[in-house]
Amino acid sequence: MKQLRMTVNPYDRKSHINREIYGNFSEHLGRCIYGGIFVGKDSDIPNTDGIRNDVIEAFRNIRLPVIRWPGGCFADEYHWKDGIGEQSSRKKMVNTNWGGVTEDNSFGTHEFMRFCELVGCEPYISGNVGSGTVQELSEWVEYITFGGESPMSELRRRNGHDKPWKLKYLGIGNENWGCGGNMTADEYAPIYKRFQTFCKNYDGNELFRIACGPSSADYNWTDVMMRKLKHEYGWTAKGISLHYYSIKDWNNKGKATEFDEKHYYELLATARFLDPLITHHKEIMNRYDPDNNVGLVVDEWGTWYDVEDGTNPGFLYQQNTMRDAMVAAISLDILNRHTDRVIMANIAQAVNVLQAVILTEGNKIVLTPTYHVFDLYKEHQDGTLLYSYCTNETISDEKIPAVSQTVSAAEDGSMHITLSNCSLTEEYRIKCSITDTEIKNVSARILTGDAHDLNDFDRPDNVVIKPYKAETEGNDLIITLPPCSVVAVRVNE
Ligand code: AHR
Numbered sequence: 001m002k003q004l005r006m007t008v009n010p011y012d013r014k015s016h017i018n019r020e021i022y023g024n025f026s027e028h029l030g031r032c033i034y035g036g037i038f039v040g041k042d043s044d045i046p047n048t049d050g051i052r053n054d055v056i057e058a059f060r061n062i063r064l065p066v067i068r069w070p071g072g073c074f075a076d077e078y079h080w081k082d083g084i085g086e087q088s089s090r091k092k093m094v095n096t097n098w099g100g101v102t103e104d105n106s107f108g109t110h111e112f113m114r115f116c117e118l119v120g121c122e123p124y125i126s127g128n129v130g131s132g133t134v135q136e137l138s139e140w141v142e143y144i145t146f147g148g149e150s151p152m153s154e155l156r157r158r159n160g161h162d163k164p165w166k167l168k169y170l171g172i173g174n175e176n177w178g179c180g181g182n183m184t185a186d187e188y189a190p191i192y193k194r195f196q197t198f199c200k201n202y203d204g205n206e207l208f209r210i211a212c213g214p215s216s217a218d219y220n221w222t223d224v225m226m227r228k229l230k231h232e233y234g235w236t237a238k239g240i241s242l243h244y245y246s247i248k249d250w251n252n253k254g255k256a257t258e259f260d261e262k263h264y265y266e267l268l269a270t271a272r273f274l275d276p277l278i279t280h281h282k283e284i285m286n287r288y289d290p291d292n293n294v295g296l297v298v299d300e301w302g303t304w305y306d307v308e309d310g311t312n313p314g315f316l317y318q319q320n321t322m323r324d325a326m327v328a329a330i331s332l333d334i335l336n337r338h339t340d341r342v343i344m345a346n347i348a349q350a351v352n353v354l355q356a357v358i359l360t361e362g363n364k365i366v367l368t369p370t371y372h373v374f375d376l377y378k379e380h381q382d383g384t385l386l387y388s389y390c391t392n393e394t395i396s397d398e399k400i401p402a403v404s405q406t407v408s409a410a411e412d413g414s415m416h417i418t419l420s421n422c423s424l425t426e427e428y429r430i431k432c433s434i435t436d437t438e439i440k441n442v443s444a445r446i447l448t449g450d451a452h453d454l455n456d457f458d459r460p461d462n463v464v465i466k467p468y469k470a471e472t473e474g475n476d477l478i479i480t481l482p483p484c485s486v487v488a489v490r491v492n493e
Pocket of ligand 1: 027073074174175348349
């Protein structure tokens, strides 16, 4: 067992960890919405207004703060008026991006807002810029948020919702450099300006407009958008998005469950790339916006593998192992560390798609190892990031750090430490001292297993969080990290 030293300085308070860092993304893609979240009122699967009770409960447990919808690429071909009114008379469409299946629009605005209400999270709506009109998006905002008398608010009332909803997060398009219109940044920017102008704030509802940002390392996109916002448009966008998926090779993504040691570390190295990526985008943003008017919204992140055998290639259904749990832990640590600029993040996706936190099959539900990481990390939500430093080792040919951590302080004075050990072979004993802090009580929980361990419908509890030992030595904390593990420690709660 190797020894590492860690120090935490509670006086060095870095930044606020917005709870929205722990957001999810849900798209009309495969079985994310249909079967995953929504089964309809007449289903035998226990539901509330058509929304699965088990999924509601699971999201409530991890305190899901925000969920993005209806896409993704789907958002830029979605026409919201097709998804309101009597279910039986809703217009059908072809989901051209995802398997060419028929979308019956039975899950629309009312169902989505109800889902958010039941879970207790903020809705984040991604507007159609690619194939929609300015009027269409403007009317959607009016439909959702206007309380007075107007064509759209009357329509909402006729559809059974008298009071307006609150809507904060509004995306002005999705991936407009790709499936959202194949535009350059210079082409998108004026279109963004026009669309956002007509998305109004009604009745005290204040929109937080999120402009389409770059794909991964397209730094030019960030540069163009930030320059235009600063010099031409004013700070009309409060957020700019960034999409980054952990994929080693787009042409050969590999299977979620089939990998060797080399692939394991390679994938973790791609997840770690999120760190320099955000740093570089931040440098550009800092140049134009030192006062932080615009936040970075990482509204799609996670692993992306080849689909499971026998499933529709357009449905992006993949299993989820302890390897994904490690990706989640190191990604969340990176996001936490950048909360001086990163204000929201949304893992792709919530249910049954890509690095899902939940898998469903009929009436069965599985909480993935990734879900459990969100559970371990939930105490960081709305905490203050504290300075922490851990001596470390670099491991594998990828030379990635073995240990990763986040330390935050909650408002009640308690401290929350999450630590992960990416090594497949080495155990680390961490001796942690916290400046000027008497440790009165400490408790811990752990998620660990072989990198290939997973939960499936026959063994839903194969990988679960267990209570763990956290000891003290004098006034130091002693935390032992087994290989491939994530540990959450509560101090002075
Ligand atoms: O999450 C799957 C797809 O990935 C989204 O629809 C799109 O925005 C991205 O390319």
